[in-house]
Amino acid sequence: MATERSGGGDPVRTLALLWRRPAEPKPVGRKPKVSVDQIVVAAIAVADREGLGAMSMARVAQELSVGTMSLYTHVPGKGELIDLMTDAVLQERDLTPAGTWRERIKHYADRTRAVYQAHPWMRDVSMVRPPLGPGLMDGQEFVLAALADSGLEPKQVTVAHVAVEGFVHGAASSEVDDRQLEETTGESSDSWWGARQVFWEDYFDVERYPTMTNLWNANAYHTETTIADNMRSGFDYGLEKLLDGIEGGMR
Amino acid sequence: MATERSGGGDPVRTLALLWRRPAEPKPVGRKPKVSVDQIVVAAIAVADREGLGAMSMARVAQELSVGTMSLYTHVPGKGELIDLMTDAVLQERDLTPAGTWRERIKHYADRTRAVYQAHPWMRDVSMVRPPLGPGLMDGQEFVLAALADSGLEPKQVTVAHVAVEGFVHGAASSEVDDRQLEETTGESSDSWWGARQVFWEDYFDVERYPTMTNLWNANAYHTETTIADNMRSGFDYGLEKLLDGIEGGMR
DNA sequence: TATTGTTTCCGTATGGCCTACGGAAATGGG
DNA sequence: CCCATTTCCGTAGGCCATACGGAAACAATA
CATH class of the missing domain: 1.10.357.10 (Tetracycline Repressor, domain 2)
Structure with missing residues (x-):
């Protein structure tokens, strides 16, 4: 497989996710079973263990015991999920000047x-x-x-x-x-x-x-x-x- | 897609292909419609135009007006084909000391x-x-x-x-x-x-x-x-x- | 010419991928 | 209880590599 491309979607939406600027909380409606953070953590876990090629939406959903399409409620698509994973692990560097x-x-x-x-x-x-x-x-x-x-x-x-x-x-x-x-x-x-x-x-x-x-x-x-x-x-x-x-x- | 891995097959067969050491010519049997060189050239052409992700065996075969599975007679698999493509374009450097x-x-x-x-x-x-x-x-x-x-x-x-x-x-x-x-x-x-x-x-x-x-x-x-x-x-x-x-x- | 051995050609089938679409299910307020 | 709102998720379509095995083409031989 060739290199994964990300960052293709709507910049406003993606930036809000990257900086975890939450949409105003929803007072009504069904409670979410998963959060963006949980999805990112699960995706990183799968990729760590089995490689990015194995990190499919279906595989991540399975990891969370959730239907595949549920992920799309929280994350626009696979490319944006990779963006979120990438920035998350870069934060682990914890640089001390x-x-x-x-x-x-x-x-x-x-x-x-x-x-x-x-x-x-x-x-x-x-x-x-x-x-x-x-x-x-x-x-x-x-x-x-x-x-x-x-x-x-x-x-x-x-x-x-x-x-x-x-x-x-x-x-x-x-x-x-x-x-x-x-x-x-x-x-x-x-x-x-x-x-x-x-x-x-x-x-x-x-x-x-x-x-x-x-x-x-x-x-x-x-x-x-x-x-x-x-x-x-x-x-x-x-x-x-x-x-x-x-x-x-x-x- | 993640990075393409190659070089996984039988080293003896792959090396013979890379250095174009031909098996002794076959005097009998059906004439081949395509050669290794033609396959490599076609694969490079597809990848140049549409990217490595689009370079599927089916797509290359189509380029040559041949059935998909015919390619496997001449090339062990996709990984080895990428090896051949890679070495072919590296030869284009034509280095002058x-x-x-x-x-x-x-x-x-x-x-x-x-x-x-x-x-x-x-x-x-x-x-x-x-x-x-x-x-x-x-x-x-x-x-x-x-x-x-x-x-x-x-x-x-x-x-x-x-x-x-x-x-x-x-x-x-x-x-x-x-x-x-x-x-x-x-x-x-x-x-x-x-x-x-x-x-x-x-x-x-x-x-x-x-x-x-x-x-x-x-x-x-x-x-x-x-x-x-x-x-x-x-x-x-x-x-x-x-x-x-x-x-x-x-x- | 008919047969045989050899080689190449390639149709089918399996199990996977992303995601558009739209209906079902859950939730809180009136 | 009803309804607006939100989330959940089954289905479906169109891609991928390649194992398998039979059909087709060809040269040599009888």
């Missing part, structure tokens, strides 16, 4: 990474038209504040923000992608690569790929670490170097 | 970005268990060769490789995500943000978001550029700073 600007950005990266680890389906959510809720906005403010404190010019802050945000979400996505594949396919990454041993035997061409061959012979790939560890250190290194570059560019 | 190591990495980034622009559905393909075909391998060799020429130690080359590859694919994905949303939803990004004007009026809290307020007042967001241009310059800036950092880290 302390330390140098670099430390705060690393804190942001760590907390964001933790969200992705806890909710791997975040990998499948597009963030180019994000839910404009408190979870997203608080994160943006946090990163912008750190970058502003670094001494960058205002215009540079906004440019650097795009770069940092892109790197963090991209890195978190890739890491989680790996972990999620292990769960959904039931095959570990190491096993997957092992099953493709035949590639190196039958298809790898030493003449065509001299650099890879050299690196192999230099033992650059002979580590005790797992695939996941390699990705993690690659991204840690990348963020460090990106911040080095940003810092160095100011002089 | 010239210039300094930095210039070559930027060349790689540009060519990869061009592939994503031409085939926006690449955003929806997971690259953590990539198709081990010529398109992918040539790209890896190219980046590794550039990094090795930069003077990094072998072990550092492999770490930096993860960071660069992650950044480039992440950046290309985000850019294309934006473009693809414009096509599939029929609403431009500028229009989408415009429709959320109400957010700034009804929900934005100046006290809660002082940095954003300051940046706004400093005219940091008052540019003539589009969303897409902003993303592009953010990622160009980020790659530049990342390479600065890698270069600086060697001294």
Whole structure:
């Protein structure tokens, strides 16, 4: 399945839901069996356990012992529900502003990474038209504040923000992608690569790929670490170097 | 829809397809109406025009005027077909090794970005268990060769490789995500943000978001550029700073 | 030409998805 | 008790991937 798109519906309705601005309470009429909060929590639970692909309206309704169509009374549709789920988990970051600007950005990266680890389906959510809720906005403010404190010019802050945000979400996505594949396919990454041993035997061409061959012979790939560890250190290194570059560019 | 997973089938069969190692020609039996190449080309055409979500086996078969199940004679399943599509478009990069190591990495980034622009559905393909075909391998060799020429130690080359590859694919994905949303939803990004004007009026809290307020007042967001241009310059800036950092880290 | 072995083609069937529609059921006030 | 209001939810339509197995096409042989 391709990436889930959200944020397509009526902005006024969706924003009111994201910020939980309640419609004035209804004095009459049938009592609701479920609330928006319950639906969001149940949907997150299903997606955490079985992936976003399994998070169908029917499945969430089942989780709540309610008919499928009842959900549509409280939530406009599936896209908006994903918006609500996304902002809810972003709020879990609970960012604490302390330390140098670099430390705060690393804190942001760590907390964001933790969200992705806890909710791997975040990998499948597009963030180019994000839910404009408190979870997203608080994160943006946090990163912008750190970058502003670094001494960058205002215009540079906004440019650097795009770069940092892109790197963090991209890195978190890739890491989680790996972990999620292990769960959904039931095959570990190491096993997957092992099953493709035949590639190196039958298809790898030493003449065509001299650099890879050299690196192999230099033992650059002979580590005790797992695939996941390699990705993690690659991204840690990348963020460090990106911040080095940003810092160095100011002089 | 969530991200498409591929590479799940029999590795031997999939590798033979990726490298077009033909089974020995069949002298007898019914003549095939379609070839693997035709199927891949048709699938890419459908995905280019209508997105990966619309690229169903039935839709591809229709494109070729063939029954749906006929495809399964030539391709094990949908996952493997996506592998073949992916490697095919990666081959379009046609990388030319010239210039300094930095210039070559930027060349790689540009060519990869061009592939994503031409085939926006690449955003929806997971690259953590990539198709081990010529398109992918040539790209890896190219980046590794550039990094090795930069003077990094072998072990550092492999770490930096993860960071660069992650950044480039992440950046290309985000850019294309934006473009693809414009096509599939029929609403431009500028229009989408415009429709959320109400957010700034009804929900934005100046006290809660002082940095954003300051940046706004400093005219940091008052540019003539589009969303897409902003993303592009953010990622160009980020790659530049990342390479600065890698270069600086060697001294 | 008729037969046989081999390969490809493809119709059917299963179980899932989202959500428009509209009637049934519950609730509080008069 | 009645009725306006609100929520609940069954049905129905049109998509998806692919297992299975028989029909059809083709080359070599008799």
